[in-house]
Amino acid sequence: MTCGAQNPMPEAAAFRRPAAEIMDLSRMGSAHPTRLSFLRSLLRRVSQENWRFDRPVWSIDAKGVGRAVYRAIGPDRTYSLVAFAHDLPDEMRSDRVIATAWDATFTLFDGDPSAADLDRLAANVPLQEAGRVTARELTLSRANRSVRLFAHVVERLAAGLQPDDSEVDAVGYLMRTTAVYGAGKFGAADRHVIEHRPELGGPFQAEMLTVWLIRQFTVDIVEHLAALRGGALAVRLDPAIKQRLGVGNSTGLGMAPFLVRHPILLNNWMMAREEALARVRSLPAATAQTLHDFAAALAQARANAALWHSAHPIQIAKLADLRRDLALIAERLADWPQGERPWNLLWLWGAQALSLEGQEALLALMLEPHGALVDGLADCMTANEADGFAIIGAMRVAEVRAILAERYGWAQQIDFTLPENTARFWYVSEEKLEPRLGFRHSEEGSALEQPLCIARLAVALGQALEPLxxxxxxxxxxxxxxxxxxxxxxxxxxxxHPLAEVQANLIEQSILPIDLMRCKLAFFGASRFDPRSDKWVRISLFQGAAYPTDFSAAVQK
Known part of the structure; x- marks a missing residue:
């Protein structure tokens, strides 16, 4: 794999792991964000291409109601986040997909909106699904305040004080999005409109740009409300505190099937990350600079793990594993590096000494000092999935059997006659057209089952081939x-595409959809993964990252 990558290294092929290891669902459910994550790719591009940012519209009143526009001005095109702030009663605030009102609603506009565009959007964007958007809109989003922290920050800034560190670290964001829709949803621009634009052609770049600009809005609005409340006494957020704030996200089961429904895309994501790891493992030595950067990344990871809390039993155990394993990595550094290919030796040690949580954290840490070696692999992470639609009917049965044995041998080990191996079924709810997971043996609806259990379908295909x-x-x-x-x-x-399939039975009784969600969110760049159940999670995006104001002084408060 060398597409778009600097310094291709054919020798790295010897260090790639087998698909059975990479595509194990428990391992995927322990994934951590890396420098190949989509939000990191966006920030690198913005920096390298010297994008400019401004805020031509800010019309928010003392109640926090009104509109704002943030422009992201790239070398070839301009994109505008159009934000609408609302006065939402507490009793209407909900993170559920069935909510009909939010503290703020947004769209990413393709270009520079006119006054007529803003009026049209004001009549539709706050309604979200119930409104109408056009192909000029690239995304549609909404967010709710983290009520306690939002109010605390406004109150403290208005009084001339900074927010309490413990309050900031306990939550980590002022607002959390409950959806960021793109790719043609609800009338927004289809994927083909942007797929050939360098700045948005990569996975989820329009969505990441939306969330990043929303992050700027969340800080601007608390400072604005504090200034109106406190007058001359009010202060702005300390830059160090501001950097610790991300954008929260609350997401449910609707995200889980994505990796199954996009096999070529999944393969390309996993292949890019695996190639990056293999390249680092194949290096003959560790330089002084990479050792320094690795130690700095480890220190940052340990600090983040210390602040990261969850009330969910599964995540509590994972956090304990992570904190222990990061400490073990720190101890290991006392007599490392040594020997030939020290990064490979470190990885092999981790595979034996660390939990899955720790191994996936180690993977992210090993990539961090090697940007020049791996960042170009981000160009490999998109896909034209139409290329895989045509079926080759002339393929012989013998070849199909051979591919089944090679790529789906893991599925043949599952006995689908056992009730526990068919206990669940995936379907789409009639009310919200969102994926759901039912219990086959106690609930109705299995006749409407979605084809997401690839293992069972592979077994059925193999059985159908037997008489041929x-x-x-x-x-x-x-x-x-x-x-x-x-x-x-x-x-x-x-x-x-050897990494196209999640190697798991997705309808077994003990399936954890949260593992699929965590894998996808790690590729987004999410941190503070905090499940509230095995089907619902809160995370943070862009926490610790730069703001648009760090790239341009043109966004005025």
């Missing part, structure tokens, strides 16, 4: 049993 001759074209099967088209298409994708 090896040299028979697979089209002859599809002619009589077209229900296997979906699985055959995936199999033909997997033949050339």
């Amino acid at each position: 001759a090896p040299d028979q074209p697979i089209a002859s099967l599809l002619l009589h049993q077209p229900e296997h088209r979906f699985m055959l298409r995936r199999l033909q994708i997997a033949a050339t």
Whole structure:
């Protein structure tokens, strides 16, 4: 893999791990953000291309109601976050997808909106799904205040004081988004509108830009309200405190099926990260600078782990593992590096000494000092999934069987006659058109099951092949049993994309959808992963990162 990457290293191939290890769901559910995460890619581009930012519209009253516009001015195009602030009664504030009102609503506008555009958006964006947006809008989003911290920060700044450190660190954000929609949802621009733009062609770049500009808005509005309340006594947020604030996100089960539904994209994400790790492991030595940067990244990770709390039993155990393992890594540094290929030796030690949580943290830490070696791999993380849609009907049965054995041998080990292995089913709710997970043996609705258990579909395809001759074209099967088209298409994708499948039974009784969600969120760049159940999680984005104001003095308060 060398697409768009600096310093390609063919020798790294020897250090790639098997798919069975990489695509294990428990390991994926322990993922940490890395420098290949999408928000990091965005910030690197903004810095390298000298983007400029300003705020041409700020019309927010003393109740925190009104509108604002933030412009991101790149070398070729301008994008504008249009924000609407609302006076939301406490009883209407909800993170659930069925909510109908929010503290703030947003859209990312393609270009520089006119007054007429702003009036049109004011009539529609606050309604979210119930409104109407156009192809000029790239994303649609909404957010709620973290009520306690938001009020605390306004009160303290108005009094000329900084917020209490413990309050800031306990929450970590002033607002949390409850959805950031893109790619054609609710009438917004389809993916093809932006996929060939360098600045937005990578995965979720429009969504990341939206959230980053929302982060600026959350700070601006608390400082604005504090200034109106406190007058000359009011102060602005201390820059060090401001940097510790991210944008929260509350997301539910709707995110979980994404990795299953996008096999080529998943493969490319995982391949880029694995190639990055293999490159670092293959290095013959560790330089003084990379050792310094690794130690700094480890110290930062330990500080973050100390502040990161969760009330969920599974995450409490994972946090304990993480803190212990980061301490073990620090102890290991006392007599490291030594030997040939020291980064590889460190990885092999971690594979034996650390939990999955610690191993995934070690992966992120090992990538951190090696930007020049791995950052170009971000160019490999997009996908044209239409390329995998056509089915090769001329493929012979023998070849299909061979691919099944190579790519789906793990699925053959699952006994789907056992009730516990078919205990759950995925469906889409009629009310909100969102994915849900039901109990097959006690709930209705399994007739509407979504094809997300790839393991069971692979087994069924294998059984359907049994009476067929090896040299028979697979089209002859599809002619009589077209229900296997979906699985055959995936199999033909997997033949050339070895990391396209999550190697797990996604309908077993003990399935944890939160593992799928954490993997995807780690690629986003999420931190402070805090599950509230096995289907609902809160995270933070851009915490510790720069603000648009750090790149341009043109955003005036």
